[in-house]
Amino acid sequence: MDPEREEGETHHLPIPTSPETHRRSICSNCRRPNSVCLCHALPAKPIPTTTRILILHHPQEAKHKLSTTPILTKSLLNATSITGRRLRRGKSPLLDHSPPAIYLFPSTTSSPAINISDFKLSELKRNGDDGLVLIAFDATWKHAKEMVKASEGYLSKFAVRVCLGMEDERVSGGSIYDSELILRKEPFGGCVSTMEAVARALRVLEPNGIEIEASLIGILKEMVRLQAGFLKPMNPRPKLLKMKKLKEVEECESSENG
Structure with a gap:
């Protein structure tokens, strides 16, 4: 509802628009500003997958202009997103019947994760089950940890935690796969955007995963290319730089002692 129009009230004059409104006109298809519209990079038809993808979208992230989730759900036929801070019964019809499922998140001491390359679907499948x-x-990394912690009690009943297997808190942030894909500064090496993480996972899970991954990464690269002129330089965080320096010193001392 228009905040400037009360119910039953009629305006006879057009409501003035600010320069920001003109500057931020939005594409009706990809829902991105026209200056960085991605329609030309999206597949003509959403890509089908045997895997069904569900993204829990934090309310704050859902408002962020660099979120890759809207583009991901437009690119994949079987990808959907819901906004919230935790998963529980009744939140998504897709999960209510406890299907075989995996959820992407790095290992922690209390909650280890299986490297997705070592994951075996047959260990989850049961007679009559639908696909994975x-x-x-x-x-954000902080909010994602909170979301996973709040959801694990529910997910542990039917889902397995998996990771891409390349996260390293000792290394300064940024995509470990391709520096071209960095949209925002990540907290440590191995953290990637949601779209990249899903693309890397589908490479392993889908029969034609290499092609699907290439298509999604191509869209993401174009998104980064278009956004590049508007991004601020991403300086490494001091704490991460210190950790990286300590690691280099340790490796140097180890080499000398050896």
Whole structure:
């Protein structure tokens, strides 16, 4: 509802628009500003997958202009997103019947994760089950940890935690796969955007995963290319730089002692 129009009130004059409104006109298809419209990069038809993808979208992330979830759900036929801070019964019809599922998140001491390359679907499948559900959490690193912690009690009943297997808190942030894909500064090496994480996972899970991954990464690269002129330089965080320096010193000392 228009905040400037009360119910039953009629305006005879057009409501003035600010320069920002003109500057931020939005594409009706990809829902991105026209200046960075991605329609030309999207597949003519959403890509079909045997895996069903569900993304839990943090409310704050859902408002962020660099979120990759809207583009991901437009690119994949079987990808959907829901906004919230945790998964529970009744939140998604897709999960209510406890399908075989995996959720993407790095290992912690209390909650280890299986490297997705070592994951065996047959260990989850049961007679009459539908295909695999891949669950991802789209949020800042801090919020994602909170979302996973709040959801694990529910997910542990039917889902397995998996990771891409390349996260390293000792290394400064950024995509480990391709520096071209960095949209925002990540907290440590191995953290990637939701779209990249799903693309890397589908490479392993889908029969034609290499082609699907290439298509999604191509869209993401174009998104980054278009956005590049508007991004601020991403300086490494001091704490991460210190950790990286300590690691280099340790490796140097180890080499000398050896």
